[in-house]
Every structure is written in structure tokens, then in C-alpha cells.
Amino acid sequence: MAAEKGRAFLIKRGDGATSETFTTIAGLRSTGLTINNEMVDITNKDSAGFRTLLADAGVSSVSVSGSGVFTDTATEILVQTSAIDMTLDNYEIIFESGDKFSGPYQVTSYERSGEHNGEVAYSLTLESSGTITFTAV
Numbered sequence: 001m002a003a004e005k006g007r008a009f010l011i012k013r014g015d016g017a018t019s020e021t022f023t024t025i026a027g028l029r030s031t032g033l034t035i036n037n038e039m040v041d042i043t044n045k046d047s048a049g050f051r052t053l054l055a056d057a058g059v060s061s062v063s064v065s066g067s068g069v070f071t072d073t074a075t076e077i078l079v080q081t082s083a084i085d086m087t088l089d090n091y092e093i094i095f096e097s098g099d100k101f102s103g104p105y106q107v108t109s110y111e112r113s114g115e116h117n118g119e120v121a122y123s124l125t126l127e128s129s130g131t132i133t134f135t136a137v
Contacts, residue, residue, distance in 0.1 A: 008096030023075045028068035036061045067123035083110035098137030
């Protein structure tokens with residue numbers, strides 16, 4: 001597996017149309033993805049002192065984060081509006097290889113900030129809701 005460029009790690013938001021089109025969220029400088037899996041501990045006296053986990057149990061989720069320069073694109077405004085309205089929207093998280101995670105996410109955190117002698121920056125956090133599909137290329 002070859003190394004990949006961070007600038008090719010993209011977060012794209014769907015437009016909600018029947019034949020959905022995904023647009024890259026502009027201005028991002030950094031992106032991150034975390035897969036979370038809750039464990040169900042079934043350790044008992046027969047476990048010989050070792051923890052035992054129940055396979056395929058618990059709750060799985062995917063968290064996505066990003067931050068960058070606010071460029072006032074339509075997609076950035078849609079993400080901000082989604083944060084205010086607490087809606088679920090379809091997103092694709094795409095890597096340079098073409099691998100992607102796709103499905104419904106909610107914007108759970110959105111922040112915009114700026115210094116008097118610098119650019120306006122923003123950060124966001126997305127949390128999955130329902131099934132997230134991983135497609136390997």
C-alpha cells in the first residue's frame with residue numbers, strides 16, 4: 001500500500017437529490033476519521049482471568065472531523081445550516097486511493113473563528129447515524 005497525500009483525504013456532502021451528487025467541503029486543511037466500537041464484556045469465572053468480549057455486539061460509529069479556512073462556498077453554508085437544523089445528510093469520506101466511507105452523518109459540532117490579522121477558520125465534527133458503508137478500491 002502506497003503512502004497517500006493528506007490533501008487528497010476529502011469530505012464530501014451530498015445534495016439530497018434523488019440522484020445524489022457529492023461536493024467537496026472547501027477550505028479544509030486537515031481531516032480525520034475515527035471508527036468507534038463499543039465492546040460487550042462477558043468475562044466470567046470460566047474466563048481464566050482473561051477478559052472475554054462478545055463478538056459482533058455493542059454499537060459501532062464513525063466520527064469525522066475537519067478544519068480549515070472558511071471560503072464561503074455553498075457547501076460550507078449547507079454544512080453550517082445542517083449544524084443549526086440538526087439534520088442528517090449523506091456524506092462521503094474519500095481517500096486518495098479511492099477508498100471511501102459513505103452514509104448519513106449529523107454535524108455535531110461546528111465552530112468558526114478568526115483573528116484580526118488572520119483568516120476566518122472553521123472546524124466541524126460529523127457523527128454517523130445508521131449504516132456506514134466502506135468501499136475499497
